[in-house]
Amino acid sequence: xxxxxxxxxxxFGSTLVLLAxxxxxxxxxxxxxxxxxxxxxxxxxxxxxxxxxxxxxxTTALVTALLIVVLQLVTxxxxxxxxxxxxxxxxxxxLDGVDELARDESVGDGADSCAGAxxxxxx
Amino acid sequence: xxxxxxxxxxxxxxxxGCFLYRLFRGPSVADRVIALDGFLMTVTCGIxxxxxxxxxxxxxxxxxxxxxxxxxxxxxxxRYVERRADxxxxx
Numbered sequence: 001x002x003x004x005x006x007x008x009x010x011x012f013g014s015t016l017v018l019l020a021x022x023x024x025x026x027x028x029x030x031x032x033x034x035x036x037x038x039x040x041x042x043x044x045x046x047x048x049x050x051x052x053x054x055x056x057x058x059t060t061a062l063v064t065a066l067l068i069v070v071l072q073l074v075t076x077x078x079x080x081x082x083x084x085x086x087x088x089x090x091x092x093x094x095l096d097g098v099d100e101l102a103r104d105e106s107v108g109d110g111a112d113s114c115a116g117a118x119x120x121x122x123x
Numbered sequence: 124x125x126x127x128x129x130x131x132x133x134x135x136x137x138x139x140g141c142f143l144y145r146l147f148r149g150p151s152v153a154d155r156v157i158a159l160d161g162f163l164m165t166v167t168c169g170i171x172x173x174x175x176x177x178x179x180x181x182x183x184x185x186x187x188x189x190x191x192x193x194x195x196x197x198x199x200x201x202r203y204v205e206r207r208a209d210x211x212x213x214x
Contacts, residue, residue: 042164
């Protein structure tokens with residue numbers, strides 16, 4: 001029974017990874033590709049790690065799966081944020097809505113936090 | 124159980140193929156960085172499914188190494204994207 005649940009979880013996580021791949025191929029624009037490539041595989045890794053801990057019932061597997069999930073949840077958004085900031089600053093893709101980041105970026109490096117605090121207090 | 128694992132492997136292979144397509148065809152460097160990150164996540168999932176199939180945790184530490192390598196690679200390549208456009212204006 002536990003094995004079947006683990007297998008279903010693995011199929012679900014693999015489906016999420018496949019959907020992320022389809023999104024990366026089919027999406028238009030770099031931000032849309034980052035959107036689909038950053039979030040779906042993280043949930044897929046989480047689901048597959050839960051399935052692994054259910055199927056391989058040992059302390060080593062449980063601890064390592066937990067470590068993998070925590071590592072992925074911490075490093076995934078950080079890496080995507082770094083890349084998104086680099087893309088925004090250097091490639092300047094066209095946006096659909098209002099460019100709210102340009103106001104803070106125009107203040108200059110080193111004054112970002114001050115500009116954000118000033119804007120927040122002004123509202 | 125083995126049937127479900129086989130299905131999971133097939134789905135992961137499809138996802139890896141999609142990421143590799145974007146890795147080779149990506150119009151900009153940032154697209155390739157995203158595709159590489161997603162491909163390494165797919166490799167991570169594949170190793171975990173393989174560990175479940177053979178029910179031995181010996182190759183599970185490889186997942187940690189691949190995850191850390193993917194994060195460091197994404198960070199370094201993001202700095203590369205940010206730095207490189209200083210020389211060429213259109214990036």
